[in-house]
Each structure stands twice: as structure tokens, then as C-alpha cells.
Amino acid sequence: MAQNLKDLAGRLPAGPRGMGMALKLLLGAGAVAYGVRESVFTVEGGHRAIFFNRIGGVQQDTILAEGLHFRIPWFQYPIIYDIRARPRKISSPTGSKDLQMVNISLRVLSRPNALELPSMYQRLGLDYEERVLPSIVNEVLKSVVAKFNASQLITQRAQVSLLIRRELTERAKDFSLILDDVAITELSFSREYTAAVEAKQVAQQEAQRAQFLVEKAKQEQRQKIVQAEDRHITESYLSHC
Numbered sequence: 001m002a003q004n005l006k007d008l009a010g011r012l013p014a015g016p017r018g019m020g021m022a023l024k025l026l027l028g029a030g031a032v033a034y035g036v037r038e039s040v041f042t043v044e045g046g047h048r049a050i051f052f053n054r055i056g057g058v059q060q061d062t063i064l065a066e067g068l069h070f071r072i073p074w075f076q077y078p079i080i081y082d083i084r085a086r087p088r089k090i091s092s093p094t095g096s097k098d099l100q101m102v103n104i105s106l107r108v109l110s111r112p113n114a115l116e117l118p119s120m121y122q123r124l125g126l127d128y129e130e131r132v133l134p135s136i137v138n139e140v141l142k143s144v145v146a147k148f149n150a151s152q153l154i155t156q157r158a159q160v161s162l163l164i165r166r167e168l169t170e171r172a173k174d175f176s177l178i179l180d181d182v183a184i185t186e187l188s189f190s191r192e193y194t195a196a197v198e199a200k201q202v203a204q205q206e207a208q209r210a211q212f213l214v215e216k217a218k219q220e221q222r223q224k225i226v227q228a229e230d231r232h233i234t235e236s237y238l239s240h241c
Contacts, residue, residue, distance in 0.1 A: 038073040046084040048114050050121060051076050060118045079121055085111040085180045088129065090137045100150040100193050104141055105186035106164070108133060108179060116176035124175065132175045140168045150189060157184065 043049045049064040053076045064078070071078060091105040112120060112128065124131055144164050145153065153160055165182040172179050188194075 039070050040068060041071060041078055042068055043078075043080060046082060047080050048083050048117055049078040049080045050117050052079055052121075058118045058122055063114065063117055079126070081112055081114075081117055081121075081126070083111055083114045085109050086129075088133060089185065090134055091186070092138045092141045094138075094142045094145045096145055096148060096150045096153060098149045101190045102145055102150065102153060103186070103188045104145065104184065106137055106141070106168075107181070107183050107185045108137065108168070109181040110172065110177050110179050113176045113178050120176040128175065128177070132172070132177060136168065136171045136175070140164060140171055143167065150193060153187060157187065160184070 041049075043064055043066050045066050047066065049069065051059040051062050051064075051071070053059060053072075054074075058079075069078070086109070088108050088110065089105060090108060091103065093101060093103050096102050110129065110133065120128060141164065144160065144167060147163075148156065148160060161182075161184045164184070165179075168182055169179045
């Protein structure tokens with residue numbers, strides 16, 4: 001192409017007229033190159049793109065997959081979403097059924113629903129995670145945790161986790177989010193409640209130990225009675241021989 005431009009420049013007339021034509025050619029070539037560059041864009045792996053145009057806004061019927069794509073410069077521009085699942089840890093203090101404060105943390109693995117990106121952009125924009133996840137996690141945690149006593153949250157942790165995952169997954173669908181995994185990573189209580197539980201465990205252990213000692217004493221007493229009866233029978237038998 002450079003050689004062609006050089007040959008073309010050689011055929012242009014000399015003087016101001018030739019310089020003007022050369023300048024026009026250079027400007028035209030630059031405009032064409034700029035137009036081509038602005039007309040092409042790439043959607044990387046694990047991403048999807050939608051179009052926004054200056055007349056109709058978001059194009060609802062266009063979702064672009066990975067690869068090379070074309071657009072109309074100035075009139076259209078692409079909005080690119082990362083549709084790969086990403087982990088996020090969210091913590092929320094809430095109350096149990098028996099009014100104990102619970103600090104609970106979730107690990108949520110989420111991704112946008114690629115088929116609903118146009119409507120998601122209109123409602124939430126690109127920062128959908130920050131606008132949606134903390135809110136719905138807090139909402140679901142308060143709803144689920146309030147159904148269990150503090151002790152049940154410990155003994156029935158698997159059931160609690162399953163219920164949280166089920167309700168959170170359904171709630172996320174309202175915002176075009178798909179949750180691949182939801183897990184409880186931390187579950188703790190106030191210092192007062194933790195101290196009360198530990199004191200109760202110590203008391204139970206002491207009670208069990210005391211019960212064990214009582215049973216042991218009873219067993220020893222029964223053994224002594226049996227041994228005494230055996231000796232009495234033996235002595236009676238010998239006295240009659």
C-alpha cells in the first residue's frame with residue numbers, strides 16, 4: 001500500500017495543486033483507516049456484548065457472542081459483560097427465632113444470565129453485583145435465620161444452608177442473576193451467648209460426671225451385696241457338711 005501511495009504521488013502534478021491533491025488523499029486514507037478501526041471490535045472469551053444506539057437505546061434482540069464484530073461508528077457502541085461465575089463473600093448480622101444475634105457469612109458464586117443482558121443493563125447497568133447481591137443476601141438471611149433458634153442453627157446447619165441457597169437462587173432470578181453455589185462460610189454468635197453455651201456445656205459435663213459417679217457407687221454397692229450373699233451361702237453350706 002505504501003508503494004502504491006508513492007507511485008500515485010509520483011503521478012500527481014508538481015506545485016501547489018499537486019500538494020493539495022496529496023493532502024486530500026492522505027486525509028481520505030486516514031479517514032478510511034479510522035472508520036475501519038472504529039467499525040470493528042472483539043468480544044473476548046467468557047464475555048458477551050449488547051448494542052446501544054443513539055436513537056433507540058439498548059437493542060433488545062442483539063446479544064453478541066465471542067469473536068470479531070462490526071458496528072456503525074458514532075451511531076452504535078458495544079456494552080460488554082463478563083458472564084463468567086465470580087465468587088463474592090457477603091456478611092450480615094441478623095436475629096434468630098429466640099432473639100439471639102447471629103453473624104453469618106456467605107460465599108456466593110454468581111454470573112449474569114446471558115440471555116437477559118439487554119434488560120439487565122436497562123435496570124441495573126454494569127455494576128449489577130454491587131447493587132443486587134448485598135441487598136438480596138441480607139433479605140434472605142433475615143428471613144431464613146428467623147425461622148430457627150440459635151441452637152438449631154448449629155445442629156441443623158446443613159438444612160439452614162440448603163434453605164438459604166434455595167430462596168436466594170429464586171430471588172436472584174428476579175434480577176437476571178444465576179447462582180452456581182451458595183455456602184455458609186462463617187456462623188458465630190454474641191460473646192454473651194457463646195459464654196452461656198460454654199457454661200451450659202460445662203454444667204452438662206459436670207452433671208454427667210456426677211451421674212456416672214452415682215451409677216458407679218450403686219454398681220459397687222450391688223457387687224458388695226452379691227459378694228456378701230455368696231459368702232453367706234458358702235458359709236451355710238460348709239456348716240451343714
